[in-house]
Amino acid sequence: MKDEKIKLSSEEREELLQTLKARFEKNMSRHPGLEWAKVQAKLETNSEKLWSLYEMERTGGEPDVIAHDKKLGEYIFCDCSAESPKGRRSVCYDRKALESRKKHKPENSAMDMAADMGIEILTEEQYRKLQELGNFDTKTSSWVKTPANIRTLGGAIFCDRRYDTVFVYHNGADSYYAARGFRGSLRV
Numbered sequence: 001m002k003d004e005k006i007k008l009s010s011e012e013r014e015e016l017l018q019t020l021k022a023r024f025e026k027n028m029s030r031h032p033g034l035e036w037a038k039v040q041a042k043l044e045t046n047s048e049k050l051w052s053l054y055e056m057e058r059t060g061g062e063p064d065v066i067a068h069d070k071k072l073g074e075y076i077f078c079d080c081s082a083e084s085p086k087g088r089r090s091v092c093y094d095r096k097a098l099e100s101r102k103k104h105k106p107e108n109s110a111m112d113m114a115a116d117m118g119i120e121i122l123t124e125e126q127y128r129k130l131q132e133l134g135n136f137d138t139k140t141s142s143w144v145k146t147p148a149n150i151r152t153l154g155g156a157i158f159c160d161r162r163y164d165t166v167f168v169y170h171n172g173a174d175s176y177y178a179a180r181g182f183r184g185s186l187r188v
Helices: 010-026 036-044 047-058 095-100 110-117 124-131 148-152
Strands: 063-069 074-079 141-144 155-162 165-172 180-182 184-187
Touching (some): 010 047, 010 063, 036 047, 047 063, 047 110, 063 184, 095 110, 110 180, 124 141, 124 155
Parallel strands (some): 141 180
Antiparallel strands (some): 063 074
């Protein structure tokens, strides 16, 4: 990330904090026992993380707090949009997959976008944990962090929810679809 990218105007900052607060208060079941004032105080001291949340919001992720790591004192935000974030779809898995395509390359890859945004792509375990908080990706799918042994063989994995069940599938890492994006998480 470039330093000039991570600066929000005071208007963008205030609008984002209001949006995050409203979502936090509307979805208390995602974070029982947590207080917004403490989350906001942590956010206000970390402009880089606030910028990453802004990017999550801008690309349609609807980030919300889903956990609190008491040991590290960090709040864990995750994309909680009903479907895979619209601004992060039609991407292949990673840079290697993107560069391997000879024709019809997507504009970007999930791993590159996540790195540019300062967030982590969800693991399968994190994705399953998110699904305990609601029904996500019932019409779309999301790339998840792929184990090295699968990626070495040219594959990547993605998840979705169908028939009230979370499924894990595989595809060539260079594939991309209009209904597949990725979800991210951020520790603050």
